[in-house]
Amino acid sequence: MIHKNVLRDIALRDTRRVLLGKLGTGIGSAALAALLNPRLLSAASPRFKQQAVVDPLHFPAKAKRVIFLCQAGGMSHLETFDDKPKLAAMDGQPMPKSVTQGQPIAQLQGENLSCLGPQHPFLRCGKSGQRISSIFPHLARVADELCIINSVQTEQINHDPAHTFMNTGTQISGRPAMGAWLTYGLGSEAENLPGFVVLTSAGGGQGQPIAARQWHSGFLPSRFQGVQFRSAGDPVLYLADPPGVNRERQRRTIDAVNRLNGIYDETIEDPEIATRIAQYELAFQMQTSVPELMDFAGETQDTLDMYGTKGADGTYAANCLLARRLAERGVRFIQLYHRGWDHHGDIKGGAQETARLVDQGTGALIKDLKQRGMLDETLIVFAGEFGRTPMAQGDGRDHHIRGFSMFLCGGGIKPGFRYGATDDLGYLAVENVFHVHDLHATMLSLMGIDHKRLTYQYRGRDFRLTDVHGNVVEAILS
Numbered sequence: 001m002i003h004k005n006v007l008r009d010i011a012l013r014d015t016r017r018v019l020l021g022k023l024g025t026g027i028g029s030a031a032l033a034a035l036l037n038p039r040l041l042s043a044a045s046p047r048f049k050q051q052a053v054v055d056p057l058h059f060p061a062k063a064k065r066v067i068f069l070c071q072a073g074g075m076s077h078l079e080t081f082d083d084k085p086k087l088a089a090m091d092g093q094p095m096p097k098s099v100t101q102g103q104p105i106a107q108l109q110g111e112n113l114s115c116l117g118p119q120h121p122f123l124r125c126g127k128s129g130q131r132i133s134s135i136f137p138h139l140a141r142v143a144d145e146l147c148i149i150n151s152v153q154t155e156q157i158n159h160d161p162a163h164t165f166m167n168t169g170t171q172i173s174g175r176p177a178m179g180a181w182l183t184y185g186l187g188s189e190a191e192n193l194p195g196f197v198v199l200t201s202a203g204g205g206q207g208q209p210i211a212a213r214q215w216h217s218g219f220l221p222s223r224f225q226g227v228q229f230r231s232a233g234d235p236v237l238y239l240a241d242p243p244g245v246n247r248e249r250q251r252r253t254i255d256a257v258n259r260l261n262g263i264y265d266e267t268i269e270d271p272e273i274a275t276r277i278a279q280y281e282l283a284f285q286m287q288t289s290v291p292e293l294m295d296f297a298g299e300t301q302d303t304l305d306m307y308g309t310k311g312a313d314g315t316y317a318a319n320c321l322l323a324r325r326l327a328e329r330g331v332r333f334i335q336l337y338h339r340g341w342d343h344h345g346d347i348k349g350g351a352q353e354t355a356r357l358v359d360q361g362t363g364a365l366i367k368d369l370k371q372r373g374m375l376d377e378t379l380i381v382f383a384g385e386f387g388r389t390p391m392a393q394g395d396g397r398d399h400h401i402r403g404f405s406m407f408l409c410g411g412g413i414k415p416g417f418r419y420g421a422t423d424d425l426g427y428l429a430v431e432n433v434f435h436v437h438d439l440h441a442t443m444l445s446l447m448g449i450d451h452k453r454l455t456y457q458y459r460g461r462d463f464r465l466t467d468v469h470g471n472v473v474e475a476i477l478s
Contacts, residue, residue: 061448063411073341076388077405091117116392119348128416138363151420151429162385176218179333189330192289204340204354317361403429441470
């Protein structure tokens with residue numbers, strides 16, 4: 001029974017006649033029945049379900065989901081995917097001023113700039129002959145699946161704004177993350193899990209802090225924001241029923257709260273109320289789905305050995321296995337952060353240690369998805385927020401935005417392919433520049449979305465992930 005005080009508060013916003021009419025026809029005949037049966041709710045009212053805004057798709061999709069493996073801290077391209085023999089030959093020599101003059105430098109302003117050669121040898125890997133650093137033995141075994149891009153550029157030279165730019169297409173905090181844009185555009189195929197899930201791990205170098213605004217929904221409805229799952233212990237806090245409360249009582253409580261929210265929504269039609277109703281229901285469903293997700297008993301020992309984890313132990317490898325399990329359950333956008341690539345000193349030892357922590361899990365994820373027939377419909381992105389300078393910072397490297405590397409593989413990406421190049425010293429992208437806006441445009445294209453047409457009006461302006469920039473890079477598509 002609805003408390004009289006609640007009805008009185010609602011009546012202040014509406015006439016008694018209109019209120020009674022809504023109670024008699026709206027809630028009584030449809031909304032109340034739907035709230036008591038969530039499946040009826042999602043079928044009858046698209047406001048309460050993550051339905052696709054882009055329906056039909058702008059063109060055929062080559063991928064159904066994205067797994068974004070964020071190597072947070074600024075992964076050095078010169079120790080990973082961009083072999084520079086000339087830089088090695090100039091190790092210890094002054095960096096030519098013609099290369100660096102007038103260019104943005106983070107912490108080396110006014111310093112005598114000297115070259116620092118790649119600290120690990122590069123090997124030719126796979127039938128494609130991809131040049132990959134020796135610190136990635138597991139990635140070397142899947143080299144023929146990778147499209148390595150050596151000409152990436154971004155616009156922000158410090159960590160937090162660079163992450164913001166990589167995630168949202170702008171350095172301005174408060175804009176929607178790419179995962180929020182995708183779930184807004186395409187909805188989610190996951191019935192009992194969020195459409196956008198975030199996992200984090202750390203180790204190998206200075207752990208850069210990661211803020212929840214990196215996966216926020218911005219001005220999009222809040223149901224599209226990412227949900228962070230903890231990598232060890234309870235992945236989501238407070239999901240378990242408290243002592244003395246069973247599932248039946250929990251169900252009745254949620255139904256009552258949703259009824260009140262539903263009446264309020266009928267009155268003022270605020271999309272955030274619809275979000276609240278949907279999220280109460282999702283949280284209730286997650287009380288069952290999340291423990292099942294984290295139960296690795298069904299995984300074979302061979303699979304656990306391939307990833308190098310026992311499962312749910314907080315490591316990057318465990319998160320990669322969780323990413324596969326989330327993908328199987330229909331989650332649209334899965335983002336893993338490994339906070340360990342910040343190497344202002346000891347770039348040789350630091351890069352090797354961080355690579356050791358992420359190499360096996362990444363290689364296993366690619367192999368696992370392929371053997372399950374899921375790689376062709378999953379876009380994997382492996383990238384940091386920027387690269388590292390070819391100039392030495394002691395025995396480390398400074399932040400660098402003018403040319404660095406990432407790789408893509410899976411859904412719709414050309415395998416065993418290398419795109420773009422930096423100059424001989426690894427400083428400036430000089431061939432087929434690949435901007436962060438191009439990454440976003442290409443990612444959306446692979447999901448069947450024209451990046452210029454996925455917009456949201458906010459404060460009188462149509463916003464999009466790529467703003468007024470970005471081009472789909474057809475050369476890397478299969």
